[in-house]
Amino acid sequence: MTKKETTLKDWINVTVILQILICLAVAIPIAVPIGLPVPITEYTRNVYNIVESIEPGSVVLFTNEVSAGGWGEMASPTTAVMQHLFKRPVKIVFVEFFEDSPILTEMALDKIDKGDKVYGVDYVHLGFVPGYGTAVAMFAKSVWTAFPVDYHGTPLEELPLMADIEDASDFEIQIEAQTVPAVGPVDMLQHIHSPYEVPFVVIATAVAAPGHMAYVESGDISGITIGVKGGAEYEILIKRLGAGAATMDAMSISHLLLIIVLIVGNIIYFTKRRGP
């Protein structure tokens, strides 16, 4: 019995063609930008306005719960919002409640223009504390208990910014970038926003955002930016284009391709169903 050779015809099927198409729809616009328009949504503009209206001299709590896998989508909005904070006359405390995130915060901090802000005086990176929701509760009640030292191992006594920070009530606003289900907006709402009345803004992935909308509608979440599209819009608002804006052509074309595939798939489905 001779073994049948696999020909190109056997290998090419609808699945392979579709996968090649999505590859091209993402890769070509990134390699050759078209410059399709990117309108600013109300969600992103609202977050921009919230950051813009923070009282000068206030301390902002920025928590990062993004996983390494989610960083592709979240790098742009997270970095853009951080950049905006660094442009404003506010002080920032960075904290992570997920193990992947401290290095991602450092990567974002390396990329942004810090202006004349000084570490320890205008911003501090406290790092990661394990325990997810319990750790959030502990941090909210006593920042110094949760973090005796910062991410770099410096005792908090040596950081002038931390002298006035005791618990969550000392923060003017909290901004959270989040992708992981283990710890997220619900923990922040339970342990920081509700007991200490700290306004809360979320930077969410496109897939997670629908789950947060009930809190946005109720006013518990003051603002939300959604996915890489939100990041691109934010980059346009702060006039500092980055990775988000660069991927918007790919986003438009790949989404349109998906809609075309959906329509074509249904036409074929109906044609086959009506057939003999």
Add this chain to the structure above:
Amino acid sequence: MSFIKSKTIPLVITVIVAIFMLLEYYFPVPGIKSTAKTIRDWAVIIAAFALGLGAANLLRIHSLNIQRRTTGIWPFSIWLIFMLLLFFVVGVTLSIEHTAYKWIYQNGYLVLYASVFSLISFYVITSFYRAMSIRSIETSILIVCAIFAMLKNTPAAVAFWPGFETIGTWLLDVPNASVHRAAILTAAIGSIALSIRVLMGRERAQLAE
């Protein structure tokens, strides 16, 4: 001795901890507050310890895979243990701020994790072609909503007709938010019921029962 071996002690500990955490919320008097704070500190320490325990468990399971030459798995187990030890050794000896540690994280873990994540796009396009067919009224509604949700997230489409943004936002803010609100409220009621069971010592899931 049977009392010590039984699950009574962990059950009593659970109930006492639950009572203290509840009392702290409603009666924040100094004695209860400080005890609740200590309990919370312990919980964080236990969580930190659990990370180490998880690493040790991974090491044990994958060492067994290698020892038994588990078909199709053991070469990956070698790689996993190698990477686990590499991260541990570099992190402990050079610190997590060292360029070497950052390099492994950014060029190993980060890119691989992101690559696996982005494979979803290939599944999405085939599922759009094969699975999302209009078979009933419910699927028709789902597909129409999916199209508008996609168009809302397509900057070029919104620039072409801003109505896509309006419809997509309405879908997100009204039907989606209301359904999620119902789910959140139901889950909250469920967790209250679960908390009452814990307080009464009737919840034993944490004892692996």
